[in-house]
Amino acid sequence: MRTCFAFVLILLFLTSCDDGDIIVTTLDFNDPDLKMCGAERSKVLYFIKNEEVFETISLKFSNPRLSPEDGIMTTDSTQTITFELNANNQVIYRTYDEAVPNNYFCNDIPPGSPRVLEELISVGGTVTITTISQAVNALDHDGDGVPSLEEGMATEQDTDGDGIPDYLDIDDDGDNVPTRTEIAYAGGDPTNPVYPDTDEDGTPDYLDPDDDGDGVPTKFEVTAEFQNPRAPQNQNEAGEYRYLNPLVAERFDGDLDSPLSNTISRRYLSSIVITNLQLQNQGGNNEEISFAIYRFGTFTSGSVNVTLPPDTQE
Template identity: 40%
Template sequence: MRRLLSGIFLLGLLSACDDGDIIVTTFDFENSNLQFCDGTSKNVFYAVNDTDVFESFSVEFSNGGFSLNDNGSIREPGIGDTISFDLNNSNRAVYRIYDADLPSGNDAYFCSVVPPSSPTVIEEWVSTGGKVVLYPEFNDLAGDSDIDGDGFTNLEENFIEEQDTDNDGIPDYLDIDDDGDNVRTADEKIVNVGDAVNDDGEKDTDGDGIPNYLDNDDDNDGVLTRFEVSQDNPDDPRAFSSIGDGTPNYLNNEQTAEFIHDEYISHDIFRNYRYVLRIDDLSMGNPDNGETIRFQNYDLGTYAQARVSFPLCPSQNTDCGDNTPDGPDEPGEGTN
């Protein structure tokens, strides 16, 4: 990273404290794992270091334009849409050195209207200019992740080519019902004692070589699995057995009653996100000595957010919302 230094300040400035200790100001917070809190009048991304010296780097900004969930977490971002704001009197970046470790529960320190009086700030640098840019990314696209929680990894569900077995517009690695038969993939992959299986050991009730979780007619009776259920409970074929023997119709090729309906099980899942925070043309000043430092680009780090609601709709379900998953152009984008 190219850094532009102004005045007489050199990165690694040594400052003497009253007690004779030597403090090294490095601003060494790039690529940090950030924390986030929302206060009465501001939001704050921050990182804390207490390894060599007690220090922190925070970015404070008005909370008027930042969307939060009821629990204070950041709402799901629009992937590819950046969020940016200028550093000024209302929005600022602050680097501090303290005389002791920050107390546990740092949210209270950074987002309180009146921060605790202890520890004491012994050195402070405040932004005098710059632009903060937040880049939302998915954080769950590693090959060994299982985004839809169906027991198969992204790689096993061919996420690179966005395989879509049931052609519902939701690729298998995001689809809790890969074959579109209203039975969750996670349930159809379970093999119990006595179940018929294919050569790969996967449950295959009709013996056609296609595992149930990819077969929309599991018993090969000519009636689609999702239509082998009473209108009283159309969204769960597992619950309906015409003869009451515990075997649902969709696994019994002698039961061919067909119930046409337009019901689909919920396809909503949870996803993991992260925000990459960069500050362009960052300038910071020390009000005690008038010295300044500038960074052309400062990559402060990332803030990760797990299990954010991610609604999805099969394209065949006209009563549902937007059918197109909001994701990055390339499955590899945003991976760890």
């Protein structure tokens, strides 16, 4: 009899709690990979989870140090971005009655569906964003066609002494001819580079400041009007460039324009951590949950063109 009575009590308790609402206890998203929407220096970072529970977590914020470009949060990998959560900068957790579409947070006007079942909004916390810069191609950091390991990455080899190591330098020898132009590919295979040596002095052209060995540095085998060694005007009738023809040793003695702009592709990984995060249920009970340290997630930008001036590495 007692066993039957206890079973009835448990059944009544479960029935009274099952009103369709979802009680949040952990907000465990496992440091997710975040998506981003927003314009100018106002962004929304978010993660959508359409599994057993339809739920989202988002961070809406503005900061003058954010990038104004779409798809880029920040390119500042030297300093962290820190701000307090308030009425303008908010973490919002929601559960829904059905699956959440991927563009849910990118609409100017919030969609009418899915319906929000539960909402928790931050009432306190400090956000810290730490960003690192990363090569788009980890095997060829500067995209010049020469693998980074072959460019002395381990020793920071800097052939032209401009302060930019070869593995980040699109013109390794500083002759104003891009490294990619000074190499070839065996059988047209981009994974099998070969390195021409025009003057056969043992130094491949992409590392040789005087490619044809005529005593005139490649970058000076130009004219005042056409200072790009690869300009068509610096070819003879046979299509030979001055800088690759040892029979032409005419030197331009004027001032050269600026060297090649050293622009390479990078991506930026931003880790978002919130300390002393407090979230308040917007339902009738105003329940609060808190986290001493909450790892909100990581956002990875798309490819970003970055110009490295001489005497810098990043």
